[in-house]
Amino acid sequence: xxxxxxxxxxxxxxxxxxxxxxxxxxxxxxxxxxxxxxxxxxxxxxxxxxxxxxxxxxxxxxxxxxxxxxxxxxxxxxxxxxxxxxxxxxxxxxxxxxxxxxxxxxxxxxxxxxxxxxxxxxxxxxxxxxxxxxxxxxxxxxxxxxxxxxxxxxxxxxxxxxxxxxxxxxxxxxxxxxxxxxxxxxxxxxxxxxxxxxxxxxxxxxxxxxxxxxxxxxxxxxxxxxxxxxxxxxxxxxxxxxxxxxxxxxxxxxxxxxxxxxxxxxxxxxxxxxxxxxxxxxxxxxxxxxxxxxxxxxxxxxxxxxxxxxxxxxxxxxxxxxxxxxxxxxxxxxxxxxxxxxxxxxxxxxxxxxxxxxxxxxxxxxxxxxxxx
Numbered sequence: 170x171x172x173x174x175x176x177x178x179x180x181x182x183x184x185x186x187x188x189x190x191x192x193x194x195x196x197x198x199x200x201x202x203x204x205x206x207x208x209x210x211x212x213x214x215x216x217x218x219x220x221x222x223x224x225x226x227x228x229x230x231x232x233x234x235x236x237x238x239x240x241x242x243x244x245x246x247x248x249x250x251x252x253x254x255x256x257x258x259x260x261x262x263x264x265x266x267x268x269x270x271x272x273x274x275x276x277x278x279x280x281x282x283x284x285x286x287x288x289x290x291x292x293x294x295x296x297x298x299x300x301x302x303x304x305x306x307x308x309x310x311x312x313x314x315x316x317x318x319x320x321x322x323x324x325x326x327x328x329x330x331x332x333x334x335x336x337x338x339x340x341x342x343x344x345x346x347x348x349x350x351x352x353x354x355x356x357x358x359x360x361x362x363x364x365x366x367x368x369x370x371x372x373x374x375x376x377x378x379x380x381x382x383x384x385x386x387x388x389x390x391x392x393x394x395x396x397x398x399x400x401x402x403x404x405x406x407x408x409x410x411x412x413x414x415x416x417x418x419x420x421x422x423x424x425x426x427x428x429x430x431x432x433x434x435x436x437x438x439x440x441x442x443x444x445x446x447x448x449x450x451x452x453x454x455x456x457x458x459x460x461x462x463x464x465x466x467x468x469x470x471x472x473x474x475x476x477x478x479x480x481x482x483x484x485x486x487x488x489x490x491x492x493x494x495x496x497x498x499x500x501x502x503x504x505x506x507x508x509x510x511x512x513x514x515x516x517x518x519x520x521x522x523x524x525x526x527x528x529x530x531x532x533x534x535x536x537x538x539x540x541x542x
Contacts, residue, residue: 172480174205179484180462182271184209184439185377186469187216190226193255206477208263208271210256211330211369211467213308213439214280214526217249235316236431241533242279243469249276250300257302264304268438269434275330276300277308279298280522289318299325306330306367310519311339315347323350323364324357330439332369333518336511340412343368346418349437351428362432367465370412371518372455375405377446378510379500386503393503400499407496408507413438413461413486420463427447439465441534453480461486482501 185198185207192198195470201207205294221227227248234244256274263463264272276296282289306332309315309322315331322329323346331343347368351361379400386397419425420435443455443466451457452475456466461484468476 170202171206172476172482173207175482176278176456176460176466177205177208179460179482181460181464182208183473184211184273184465184467185473186211186213186467188212188252188256188274189216189220189434190252190255191224193252195225198256199259201473202259203264206473208267209260209273209275209465209467211275211308211439212249212253213277213332214522215528216488217245217528218363218532219527221245221529231533232293235537236326237532241530241537244533244537245529246296246299250296253300253305254302257300257304260304262300262525269304269363272304273306273330273365273367274302274304275306275308277332277522278310280310280519280526282385283310283312283523284314286318287479289315290321290462291329292443293318293322293329294325297322297325303363304328306365308332308369311343311368311369312515312519316342319343319346320353323347323366324353326354326359326364328365330367330369331436333368333439333515333522334368334412335375335408335514336508337408337411337415338508339511339515340368340370341415344416344436345490347422348419348428355428355431356433360432361428362434365434366436368416368436369439369441369467369529370409371442371514372405372409372440372459373442373444373446374514374518375408375510376402378514379404379505380447382505383503396499397503400496400503402447402454404500404507404510405455407493409438409440409459409486410486410490410493411497413464413491414458416463431483435463437463437465441467444468452469456484457481457483460484 234247253276278292306328310333311331332338346365354361383397387394390467416438440459445452
């Protein structure tokens, strides 16, 4: 049995953080599904930017779209929707077999709309209708403006993958947005048993931000150096473990149990940004240390390969929660504020996706200009 199937035995589904037309056409993605290596797919602007600008997979599809007079944005979504529909169809049997537990494919709204509630909701509804697959999830960022759009999308019957969650406070707000959306449907006498949502909690970027600060304290060699050294590579996993603790509290609450009685599903935590950025760390640490029931881990290609090769499986998510709390206390004692770190990471995350989306649209514009020359 491969290690990702063993993860599923512990209640965790592996989704593939990658999509490209070539993977759909050459059977590689289908093979991963058949072998039980993955149970869903996520995409984001950076993934599509790389797929469209760094491959020839879309060379045949682009000219007709450009000739049709579509804008660069319309052209992108036309290409993306083709891929998302094909992937959703590939995962449809798994979606049915798991009774809507897995088999989802995610498509993100434009990151340019991250701070615009109404425009986000309008685009989420448009993409939901155009893709027209029950196993689609629309990705909406967990920005301040994104939260009411999440509630409204859930209330409209749209599956939502909430992305760019970094802080425990914002995660609690995301869970609140999900429950509020379900409650709106109940108030309208609408079914909630087929609504699915995941909350994408970003992991490794926390260590990428905090570790250099800790290393600086270590290098200074003062009285705090030993404490700082002991905290290297610890913040991200501690933060995620405490997020899971919050998840367990919310989804065993009386409020949720009333919704569950009407068919509601939990909004699973999805561990995102799980590739290891620091080569000094074990390359599957953000998988091995975050294994537990009712979770998803979306892995990029290199992490899937590594975990299949040498990943170790144990129920790790609820190990040493007191230690996780102490990590955050110790960071604060060294002058490292998790609130400041996660606020910065949210802003950087939105900007990073916006930058990638801008590069993608520029590449489409360049193709348009070349075709017209």
